[in-house]
Amino acid sequence: MELSVKVNDCKECIYRSWAFKNLSDDELKLINSRKKEKFFRKGELVCLEGDTVTSFLYLQTGLVKLYKTESNNREHIISIAKPMDFIGLLSIFSNTVHVYSITAIEDSIVCLVDLEVIKNLIKTNGVFAIDFFEKISKVADSVIKTRVDINTRQLRGRIAYILLHFSKHIYNSSKFNLPISRKEVAELIDMSTENVIRVLSEFRKDKIIQIEGKNIEILDIKRLEKIYDLG
Amino acid sequence: MELSVKVNDCKECIYRSWAFKNLSDDELKLINSRKKEKFFRKGELVCLEGDTVTSFLYLQTGLVKLYKTESNNREHIISIAKPMDFIGLLSIFSNTVHVYSITAIEDSIVCLVDLEVIKNLIKTNGVFAIDFFEKISKVADSVIKTRVDINTRQLRGRIAYILLHFSKHIYNSSKFNLPISRKEVAELIDMSTENVIRVLSEFRKDKIIQIEGKNIEILDIKRLEKIYDLG
DNA sequence: CGCGGCTTTGATGTTCATCAAGTAAAGTGG
DNA sequence: CCACTTTACTTGATGAACATCAAAGCCGCG
Incomplete structure (x- = not known):
């Protein structure tokens, strides 16, 4: 039961991360026109390992888990994303399909922005590109750090x-x-x-x-x- | 014993990764003027955890290891980088200091490019920005995948x-x-x-x-x- | 030539997963 | 709404996987 609503104007979005701060009104309008906000009930699947990546995923509220399903059907959780996190990690650049499955572990609102729009902004707005990668790098970096922390x-x-x-x-x-x-x-x-x-x-x-x-x-x-x- | 030589012209560099393919002659010239090629003997330190990040590091030949030194003085290796790999991982965007130490495990040649030059290219050349992040994302993604593979x-x-x-x-x-x-x-x-x-x-x-x-x-x-x- | 680090093997003990078995909680269908 | 089923939680007992300790040979290097 997945609701698809377009509630907020990106410009007014209180969940807007600082990675999106250096965008003009026009650019925000563009994102706004190509984004969807979806509500996922606790336990609902956001995306499945192997799905093609078409959107950039941003968690507004709630909590989601990223995980892999092993051959023996056991799940292995990679990380838990919190509000303001970019979910889906680096797959958006390194892969055409999602490497991990994502499921909501609390009622969540995910903002889906057409990937092409993001890529175009990276191409045309250099300052945004830097901001964006800074943020996305931090998320990925902390995943690596966490994995090491846990395993030692x-x-x-x-x-x-x-x-x-x-x-x-x-x-x-x-x-x-x-x-x-x-x-x-x-x-x-x-x-x-x-x-x-x-x-x-x-x-x-x-x-x-x-x-x-x-x-x-x-x-x-x-x-x-x-x-x-x-x- | 660290030799600092400026041998190759970037334009002719056979180690040039595909991330640098979409650069004009002028842009390559700019990189060329702000880069150093350093030779590291097997066992030599490339950079230490905590050093400020001033250069983007690219491994031309050899092998290097990325590792953390634990409180009990034990080392924990995060990954081994091979030629054509970007070393230093995502720290260049997410941190001002190196998160890991890097040491050559074979005689290696590392190409150091002034980080500001790279960041400027990202700002001004959108196609390069995309190429660059694609490559860097793949490296980081594979580190995460490897950590999970090993620990399971x-x-x-x-x-x-x-x-x-x-x-x-x-x-x-x-x-x-x-x-x-x-x-x-x-x-x-x-x-x-x-x-x-x-x-x-x-x-x-x-x-x-x-x-x-x-x-x-x-x-x-x-x-x-x-x-x-x-x- | 001797010292320290790397390598190797065996013995020992600890940490941890697995199995078993039972209770509580949470869905599910009549 | 209650019986039924399933899923989550909990504890103890057992054995497997693994780290640690100990001892000895090896090699490179000052």
Whole structure:
């Protein structure tokens, strides 16, 4: 059930990232005429691995996950994108098809801009080109950094990582509602579902966090950071 | 011992990547005047994590490794760049300092182009901008893909991966001289040095490869590919 | 020639995935 | 709305995968 609405004028868009700041009114009008805002309910597929890339995807609100489906049907989550993130990563330049599947993990609004319009703007507006690549590079860079961070740590450090990540970078609060299942956490940080639960329980017993289903509160952030640092 | 020479005219450079194909003679001349070719002996440092990024780095010949030094002084290799690769990854846009250190693992020639020149070309030559980002995106994309590939496999699959990687993508031969130590292999694919050796010995006993120090020959590529596929 | 780093093999212990089994929660169809 | 099914969550027990430790040979280099 995917709603397709064209609500906002790009010019007034409060979600407009700083990568789009150096555009003239005419250029914004152009984007506006070639963009769609789509609403995706939690759990809905945004795009599938292998789909041709026709739009540049920008997350206005909500959360989405990027993942690959392995041969054994297991999913492997590459990253979770938050509002203002460009989703779809670098595929828009390096590939004609999406390398990862994307699914909404919270009700989300995705802004789809015709890729040709973006490419034309890059060609004609040099300042925009630089801004744009700066932003897109940061997203890709942080994906690489995260993958390395996770893979050089062991289980407790990895759980500490996602708890801190959700708390600091996504919800800005020590108390939040985990948007993904234990299984998805496992797929995101390369561990088994059982061990995700085990480590979370451990942290609860140690009074580092409080858990009630998906409601999580970080009680002792200092210790959590220490666990993360030590790996 | 770092030699700084300005040998080639960019226009005649046989290492010129297709990202630089859509440049006018004047533009090439501009690059030429603001570039240096530096020779790095095997083992020499190209740049250190934290150095300010002033040049765009392009590998003409040789091999270099990108790596991070962990707090416990252990190195963690992110990727190995081969000729025609842009090294330094996306940091040129996303950061003012290098995120990774770079060291030559074979005698190498690196072409350093003043970053401002590149950024100006992006601003003024739209077609170049697109070409350039296409290429740079591919490099970054493949780094992400590789990290995921490695981390979803276990030891035998990881060793199979680097053997196939060096054979297919770097040396184009079933017989090659491993440019890095066992320890560095371990740092590249997240395993202990001892287990790198153990798995290599195993493969030798199984007649999959032949080893004499750093000289490696792949005898049974089909089985190696199978081991890689199975993880 | 001796020292330090690289390589190799075996033994040991830790970390972690997997299996099993049970409970709770959340859909689903009548 | 309730019985039914499925999916998510949780805990314990087991074994496999892997890192670490230890010891010895090897090679390059000052």
